[in-house]
Amino acid sequence: MGGTTMDGTKRQRRGDTRQRIQDVALELFAEQGYEKTSLREIAERLDVTKAALYYHFKTKEEILVSIFEDLSRPMDELIEWGKAQPHTLETKQEVLRRYSEALAGATPLFRFMQENQATVRELSIGTQFKDRMLQMRDIIRDPDASLTDQVRCISALFTMHAGMFVLQEMEGDPSDKRKAVLEVAIDLVTQAHSGAPS
Amino acid sequence: MGGTTMDGTKRQRRGDTRQRIQDVALELFAEQGYEKTSLREIAERLDVTKAALYYHFKTKEEILVSIFEDLSRPMDELIEWGKAQPHTLETKQEVLRRYSEALAGATPLFRFMQENQATVRELSIGTQFKDRMLQMRDIIRDPDASLTDQVRCISALFTMHAGMFVLQEMEGDPSDKRKAVLEVAIDLVTQAHSGAPS
Amino acid sequence: MGGTTMDGTKRQRRGDTRQRIQDVALELFAEQGYEKTSLREIAERLDVTKAALYYHFKTKEEILVSIFEDLSRPMDELIEWGKAQPHTLETKQEVLRRYSEALAGATPLFRFMQENQATVRELSIGTQFKDRMLQMRDIIRDPDASLTDQVRCISALFTMHAGMFVLQEMEGDPSDKRKAVLEVAIDLVTQAHSGAPS
Amino acid sequence: MGGTTMDGTKRQRRGDTRQRIQDVALELFAEQGYEKTSLREIAERLDVTKAALYYHFKTKEEILVSIFEDLSRPMDELIEWGKAQPHTLETKQEVLRRYSEALAGATPLFRFMQENQATVRELSIGTQFKDRMLQMRDIIRDPDASLTDQVRCISALFTMHAGMFVLQEMEGDPSDKRKAVLEVAIDLVTQAHSGAPS
DNA sequence: CATGAATGAGGATTCATTCAT
DNA sequence: CATGAATGAATCCTCATTCAT
Numbered sequence: 001m002g003g004t005t006m007d008g009t010k011r012q013r014r015g016d017t018r019q020r021i022q023d024v025a026l027e028l029f030a031e032q033g034y035e036k037t038s039l040r041e042i043a044e045r046l047d048v049t050k051a052a053l054y055y056h057f058k059t060k061e062e063i064l065v066s067i068f069e070d071l072s073r074p075m076d077e078l079i080e081w082g083k084a085q086p087h088t089l090e091t092k093q094e095v096l097r098r099y100s101e102a103l104a105g106a107t108p109l110f111r112f113m114q115e116n117q118a119t120v121r122e123l124s125i126g127t128q129f130k131d132r133m134l135q136m137r138d139i140i141r142d143p144d145a146s147l148t149d150q151v152r153c154i155s156a157l158f159t160m161h162a163g164m165f166v167l168q169e170m171e172g173d174p175s176d177k178r179k180a181v182l183e184v185a186i187d188l189v190t191q192a193h194s195g196a197p198s
Numbered sequence: 199m200g201g202t203t204m205d206g207t208k209r210q211r212r213g214d215t216r217q218r219i220q221d222v223a224l225e226l227f228a229e230q231g232y233e234k235t236s237l238r239e240i241a242e243r244l245d246v247t248k249a250a251l252y253y254h255f256k257t258k259e260e261i262l263v264s265i266f267e268d269l270s271r272p273m274d275e276l277i278e279w280g281k282a283q284p285h286t287l288e289t290k291q292e293v294l295r296r297y298s299e300a301l302a303g304a305t306p307l308f309r310f311m312q313e314n315q316a317t318v319r320e321l322s323i324g325t326q327f328k329d330r331m332l333q334m335r336d337i338i339r340d341p342d343a344s345l346t347d348q349v350r351c352i353s354a355l356f357t358m359h360a361g362m363f364v365l366q367e368m369e370g371d372p373s374d375k376r377k378a379v380l381e382v383a384i385d386l387v388t389q390a391h392s393g394a395p396s
Numbered sequence: 397m398g399g400t401t402m403d404g405t406k407r408q409r410r411g412d413t414r415q416r417i418q419d420v421a422l423e424l425f426a427e428q429g430y431e432k433t434s435l436r437e438i439a440e441r442l443d444v445t446k447a448a449l450y451y452h453f454k455t456k457e458e459i460l461v462s463i464f465e466d467l468s469r470p471m472d473e474l475i476e477w478g479k480a481q482p483h484t485l486e487t488k489q490e491v492l493r494r495y496s497e498a499l500a501g502a503t504p505l506f507r508f509m510q511e512n513q514a515t516v517r518e519l520s521i522g523t524q525f526k527d528r529m530l531q532m533r534d535i536i537r538d539p540d541a542s543l544t545d546q547v548r549c550i551s552a553l554f555t556m557h558a559g560m561f562v563l564q565e566m567e568g569d570p571s572d573k574r575k576a577v578l579e580v581a582i583d584l585v586t587q588a589h590s591g592a593p594s
Numbered sequence: 595m596g597g598t599t600m601d602g603t604k605r606q607r608r609g610d611t612r613q614r615i616q617d618v619a620l621e622l623f624a625e626q627g628y629e630k631t632s633l634r635e636i637a638e639r640l641d642v643t644k645a646a647l648y649y650h651f652k653t654k655e656e657i658l659v660s661i662f663e664d665l666s667r668p669m670d671e672l673i674e675w676g677k678a679q680p681h682t683l684e685t686k687q688e689v690l691r692r693y694s695e696a697l698a699g700a701t702p703l704f705r706f707m708q709e710n711q712a713t714v715r716e717l718s719i720g721t722q723f724k725d726r727m728l729q730m731r732d733i734i735r736d737p738d739a740s741l742t743d744q745v746r747c748i749s750a751l752f753t754m755h756a757g758m759f760v761l762q763e764m765e766g767d768p769s770d771k772r773k774a775v776l777e778v779a780i781d782l783v784t785q786a787h788s789g790a791p792s
Numbered sequence: 793c794a795t796g797a798a799t800g801a802g803g804a805t806t807c808a809t810t811c812a813t
Numbered sequence: 814c815a816t817g818a819a820t821g822a823a824t825c826c827t828c829a830t831t832c833a834t
Contacts, residue, residue: 017793033316035233038828051831052794060829115315118231134367147370147378154364155357155382162356163349169332172345180345184353184386191385215818236803247820249806254818258804413814429712431629434807446808448815456808511711514627530763543766543774550760551753551778558752559745565728568741576741580749583785584778611797632824645827646798654825799831806824813816 018056020046022070025063030112034064034119061123068125071106072132078102079132082139089193092140093186096156099136100182103164111165133157140189149192156185156192216254218244220268223261228310232262232317259321266323269304270330276300277330280337287391290338291384294354297334298380301362309363331355338387347390354386414452416442418466421459426508430460430515457519464521467502468528474498475528478535485589488536489582492552495532496578499560507561529553536585545588552581552588612650614640616664619657624706628658628713655717662719665700666726672696673726676733683787686734687780690750693730694776697758705759727751734783743786750782 024045028037039060043050057063078098085091103110113120113129120126141153163181170177222243226235237258241248255261276296283289301308311318311327318324339351361379368375420441424433435456439446453459474494481487499506509516509525516522537549559577566573618639622631633654637644651657672692679685697704707714707723714720735747757775764771 030316032320033233035231036317036320039830040828048793049795050829051796054830055793112316115319117313118228118310118317119234121313122230122234147374148381150368151357151361151365151375151378151382155353155361155386158356158360158364159349159353162360163353166352166356167349170348176345177349180349183346184349187389188353188382188386237805238803248804249821250819252805253820256805426712428716429629431627432713432716435809436807445816447810447817450809451814508712511715513709514624514706515630515712517709518626518630543770544777546764547753547757547761547771547774547778551749551757551782554752554756554760555745555749558756559749562748562752563745566744572741573745576745579742580745580782584749584782587781633826634824643799644825645800648826649797649799652826795834797832797834799829801828801830803827804825807822808820810820811818 017046017048017052021053021056021063022067026067026071026108026112029064029067029116030108034112034116034123064123065125067109068128071109072129074102074105075099075132079135079139083135087139087142089190092153092189092193095136095139096160096182096185096189099157100160100178100185103160104178107164110161114161114165142192145192152188152192156188159185159188215244215246215250219251219254219261220265224265224269224306224310227262227265227314228306232310232314232321262321263323265307266326269307270327272300272303273297273330277333277337281333285337285340287388290351290387290391293334293337294358294380294383294387297355298358298376298383301358302376305362308359312359312363340390343390350386350390354383354390357383357386413442413444413448417449417452417459418463422463422467422504422508425460425463425512426504430508430512430519460519461521463505464524467505468525470498470501471495471528475531475535479531483535483538485586488549488585488589491532491535492556492578492581492585495553496556496574496581499556500574503560506557510557510561538588541588548584548588552584555581555584611640611642611646615647615650615657616661620661620665620702620706623658623661623710624702628706628710628717658717659719661703662722665703666723668696668699669693669726673729673733677729681733681736683784686747686783686787689730689733690754690776690779690783693751694754694772694779697754698772701758704755708755708759736786739786746782746786750779750786753779753782 021042025037025042028042028045031037039050039053042063043053046052053063057066078095081098082091082095085094117126120129136157137154140157141150143150145153160181163177167177167181219240223235223240226240226243229235237248237251240261241251244250251261255264276293279296280289280293283292315324318327334355335352338355339348341348343351358379361375365375365379417438421433421438424438424441427433435446435449438459439449442448449459453462474491477494478487478491481490513522516525532553533550536553537546539546541549556577559573563573563577615636619631619636622636622639625631633644633647636657637647640646647657651660672689675692676685676689679688711720714723730751731748734751735744737744739747754775757771761771761775
């Protein structure tokens, strides 16, 4: 597929239609939801025909899948890395720090995933995403800790997740807010670590 | 056609159709999402025609609105109560306790609201729900506290929210889990209260 | 039907629902057209249920039919009278004068008939109305006259018809306008009469 | 399904679907009225699916609008021409002559417009059509003339309009009838011109 | 690479009508 | 006299998808 001269940054300037489709699609998906975004709409924004989309993607779902796969790679790598580390507090804190960055790098996707859970659940990426969240959870929490401490860890994760979107509506410098969110999350994990097992 | 022999099973249900529509609709909305649930599906489950739904509700959206209004009243009352109290730590803790109960009493609705944010956003209830969340936020947080402490308060809210659904997938007694979630939330608010202003 | 004490003006003050239905229906039919006016709309305006309409009329069409029959009686009588007279110019002029009054007394109905010809054509009253128009034509025109003179007579009729509605949009006193229309119509018939046979 | 063996009958029709839709639609609209003609019916007659109609036209109304725009252009041009001429009797007579031709060239459309006034009134073309009629009126009549003479001019217009359809039911050669109608119309305008101002 | 034309399945909604109470 | 509840058939319209060119 896609025969071009190998100049190192191949496929950058040329058949960028595929990329543009993904960009527009993600924008619309995040804004209006997956179901309410029609291929017609995407095509119109790109000023191509619907049929053109089908040249690049077999189905509507495949567009979403491809976006997901491209953008969630950093998160995947983070999980891989986290699993290879010792389950120390320091690891967990570092995981949170890196997760904060991963989230920031793919805000629209995560916003989409969060706001379209019901839809995404029956799509192939639904399971994938859930699996990753569970893996994150298992890196962060300690199965032998008290229920409360486990909740703290999970809460740390959700705090970061939700923080991204809810805090957008508060005044203040975005990077300050991100720092605050991260701080609270790290705090939660740290507290969980110093708790007594149930 | 449609013929169900009058064996009492159907006879009993008379006059409660409106309620039954709401019940089935909420179940399906929560399970599959609002967009993916068709009125045909709801009607079929109730063994009535689509047109019957329109006797009781003017539009699909109105079904959802009516469910929302009925089920979110306790939350409304809680907010009313919370706003009338002094903004002390004790009030906040009590609000969280009551919120925990309100959530438990309307789990499917809250699950729906959380998993269908994208859809709900352009529906009339979207704004209402968001408003309520912001009011809860303003009861719980202290606008003069440090950013971090404000995040703690918001995190307390989301912990409870998310807790409801995410923890369903963990082993353990449901009421234990609810208690743990509440504890973490109260903890967060308490910590926020003892922090120094920024 | 409708047993009440015979006080001479029976059924005037009491079961006037039937009458009210007709009034509202005609108003709406004339305003929006027959197809676009739903029984729901009529019922709502009267603040009764749709089912109530069915107590008074068997079908939607019957409402229209009943209106038509009640309001077009004067026109019927005019035709009867006209047919019994000698076919002189004076008769025709008098017919036009009386027609002018008949039209004025049932403006909304005639407006409706004119603006809903396509719909009315397949309704029972369609044929009736057309028949009456043809009878009017045959009273007014002389089959032995030249084509042109026949057209003059028919034109006289249509002038009066259309005049009712089109002239509403011109400035000037309504009764002056009606007089002008009648004058032109009478003129046309008079001219037709003095013409030479083809 | 739908299977028509490729025997040429269908093959020929390619690319002209849009036109065929307009043709069939106008035919049905004129015959049964706009409301009573369903897209299903149009599609069935053309042996395509309803969705195919939507490929060519955005809405049912747009089908009608497109027909109207295509077919009423001659009338538009006539108005343009008429407005540019001096307001002499000769101009008016010529306008009527040309109008007669314009009407003949778009009989089904004008029949439709006349028989569906109630429907058309709330459609976008309703206003357009009315505007054109008023412009025609203003070309033909003299605002300083007596009311009666103004009615004569308007009557001339309606005579031509109505003539088209009513006369179809009279015996006689069509072109003879058209000539007679035109003669009466011209007569009316001519009389109006020789009248004394009110 | 992309379009023009079309489809089949399904969506929400509206309507005239019925009937037991 | 009138209503409450329901139906069956139809409506316009939208969508993801296909395929010959």
